[in-house]
Amino acid sequence: MSFLLRRLAAAVATTVLALPLFGFTSSSSDSYSFKLLAKAAPDECFTGIGEPAPTGPPCAAGQAKVNQAYVWGLTRVGDDIWFGTGANVQCLTSGATLDVANPVVNDDYVCEYAESPTVAADPDWPAYIGDQRTPQVWLYNARSRTKVNKSAEINARSAADAERLRTTIGLRAAGNLDGVVLLGGPALNESLNLFAFDAKSKRFLGSVNLPDYGNIRTFLTAEKELYLGVGIGANGNSGGGVLRWTGSVRHPFTFDLVASLPVQAADLAYHAGRIAATSWPAAQPTSAAMLAGVWLSPPLKDGAPGLNPEDAAGWSQIWSANQYEPDRIMSATYGGGGIASFDGWLYWGTMHVPLKGTKVYQSRYPQTTEEGKQAQVAGTQRAISIWRGKDLGLPTQQIQLLYGATELPVYDPATNTWAAKPTGWTPLYGKSGFDNPFNNYTWRMTVAGDRLYVGTMDWSYIVQDLVAQNPGVRAADVGATAIDPAVYGGDLWAFPSTSEKAIAVNTTGLGNYLNYGIRNMIPGGSGLYVGMADPMNLRTDPDDDVPEGGWELIELTAPC
Numbered sequence: 139m140s141f142l143l144r145r146l147a148a149a150v151a152t153t154v155l156a157l158p159l160f161g162f163t164s165s166s167s168d169s170y171s172f173k174l175l176a177k178a179a180p181d182e183c184f185t186g187i188g189e190p191a192p193t194g195p196p197c198a199a200g201q202a203k204v205n206q207a208y209v210w211g212l213t214r215v216g217d218d219i220w221f222g223t224g225a226n227v228q229c230l231t232s233g234a235t236l237d238v239a240n241p242v243v244n245d246d247y248v249c250e251y252a253e254s255p256t257v258a259a260d261p262d263w264p265a266y267i268g269d270q271r272t273p274q275v276w277l278y279n280a281r282s283r284t285k286v287n288k289s290a291e292i293n294a295r296s297a298a299d300a301e302r303l304r305t306t307i308g309l310r311a312a313g314n315l316d317g318v319v320l321l322g323g324p325a326l327n328e329s330l331n332l333f334a335f336d337a338k339s340k341r342f343l344g345s346v347n348l349p350d351y352g353n354i355r356t357f358l359t360a361e362k363e364l365y366l367g368v369g370i371g372a373n374g375n376s377g378g379g380v381l382r383w384t385g386s387v388r389h390p391f392t393f394d395l396v397a398s399l400p401v402q403a404a405d406l407a408y409h410a411g412r413i414a415a416t417s418w419p420a421a422q423p424t425s426a427a428m429l430a431g432v433w434l435s436p437p438l439k440d441g442a443p444g445l446n447p448e449d450a451a452g453w454s455q456i457w458s459a460n461q462y463e464p465d466r467i468m469s470a471t472y473g474g475g476g477i478a479s480f481d482g483w484l485y486w487g488t489m490h491v492p493l494k495g496t497k498v499y500q501s502r503y504p505q506t507t508e509e510g511k512q513a514q515v516a517g518t519q520r521a522i523s524i525w526r527g528k529d530l531g532l533p534t535q536q537i538q539l540l541y542g543a544t545e546l547p548v549y550d551p552a553t554n555t556w557a558a559k560p561t562g563w564t565p566l567y568g569k570s571g572f573d574n575p576f577n578n579y580t581w582r583m584t585v586a587g588d589r590l591y592v593g594t595m596d597w598s599y600i601v602q603d604l605v606a607q608n609p610g611v612r613a614a615d616v617g618a619t620a621i622d623p624a625v626y627g628g629d630l631w632a633f634p635s636t637s638e639k640a641i642a643v644n645t646t647g648l649g650n651y652l653n654y655g656i657r658n659m660i661p662g663g664s665g666l667y668v669g670m671a672d673p674m675n676l677r678t679d680p681d682d683d684v685p686e687g688g689w690e691l692i693e694l695t696a697p698c
């Protein structure tokens with residue numbers, strides 16, 4: 139990223155950050171206020187790629203580094219807000235999904251991969267996720283405005299608990315019911331680790347490894363029961379399911395499998411007496427059912443209350459990525475994102491790992507000319523699409539595209555050319571990405587008050603860095619040469635009603651443009667508690683004109 143762009147962006151951020159308590163008027167006609175409640179602190183000293191990383195600051199050498207990047211799992215019990223973190227997640231995604239292995243360092247972040255301290259301490263640790271650090275559990279009390287790191291209690295309980303935390307890639311999901319708080323994430327051995335706390339006493343109850351499951355993305359409370367969406371096998375590539383929690387404070391780790399799906403479940407929502415789940419695709423999908431999609435459970439009122447094991451085979455798919463994406467290969471790169479029920483409609487969005495489609499096409503159809511390479515890169519970029527449906531599974535079912543494209547590029551191997559083909563849909567409100575081509579994740583949807591909020595990831599700030607790490611990709615081919623620094627940072631949008639288009643609450647990372655995404659949202663008071671994603675691990679100088687890296691917990695107050 140050029141020096142000029144960084145200075146322009148810094149000027150934008152300085153203006154925003156100068157406002158009291160991160161409060162400012164949004165780019166919509168309404169006024170929202172934001173307050174920074176908690177933020178990750180530097181926890182390591184970076185002295186160079188492959189060099190030892192002493193705990194700090196203060197740092198006798200090198201510079202301070204903040205590894206904890208995402209509020210990855212978030213749940214609320216009264217005034218208590220529990221969350222789990224993920225460290226250096228951008229590096230983990232680039233390594234695991236884009237096969238990036240060469241260490242990189244710039245003004246914003248460092249990814250060391252095989253040369254990281256994690257791999258140096260444990261040579262069996264996979265190099266592609268070498269930048270992992272032990273995730274953390276935090277408890278923030280909204281009344282006292284205090285935060286406590288609960289991770290030490292896990293480590294002190296037993297060597298087995300400490301090892302489970304150390305080998306958890308990140309705490310990706312959190313939920314609570316009946317006095318128990320659960321946090322979970324994918325484990326190093328391609329399984330699932332869960333950690334439990336007593337919501338009343340705040341004490342750590344224990345942890346468990348579930349070897350049958352390989353991923354987790356969200357918890358959901360519906361009709362006084364707690365459910366969690368999981369994947370089976372490595373990153374959910376062997377299928378997925380939904381579990382119903384049947385535990386208690388005394389026995390926090392008992393579950394029933396209530397959905398057996400051909401793909402891993404992603405986000406969950408309670409809608410019209412059923413549970414709806416978005417999904418992520420199988421590694422090698424062979425049918426529409428194995429692509430990203432939306433699945434609907436049997437009615438929770440049928441038979442015994444809630445979902446039960448006999449309901450596991452009764453889920454139906456009501457939407458699939460190939461119903462929109464005309465390119466068969468590209469449809470297999472879509473992920474299902476945030477999902478929520480709002481005033482009779484089920485809303486959901488898609489997710490697109492930056493350059494994932496490009497890498498897939500480069501592997502399958504390698505290009506030998508510059509013209510062919512440029513066309514391939516340009517043809518494989520996708521921004522999020524936003525959907526809604528009602529009367530799902532009935533003869534009167536309706537599905538609408540709210541933000542998306544009427545045409546998308548499709549590759550013809552016979553002629554080695556790309557051409558625009560119809561999607562079969564006309565968006566009701568606007569273009570893909572809420573008219574921003576760099577909105578690549580529909581990360582979370584949440585209803586609070588009388589509005590539906592949608593949080594995105596916007597990769598515009600890191601696009602040139604990712605381009606530089608991926609041979610054969612040019613900045614011009616992904617539109618990176620014309621980015622306005624004023625759009626850096628994840629977006630928060632709100633639908634005021636089902637008859638109105640979304641309004642932009644904020645499109646610059648809620649006061650910190652290094653916040654490239656709104657990772658989590660939960661209702662609270664008159665607004666939301668928002669967990670941010672900010673992996674800029676070398677941005678730790680409070681005295682420069684650039685904001686700091688690391689996760690943030692923010693309180694949003696909506697207009698009256």
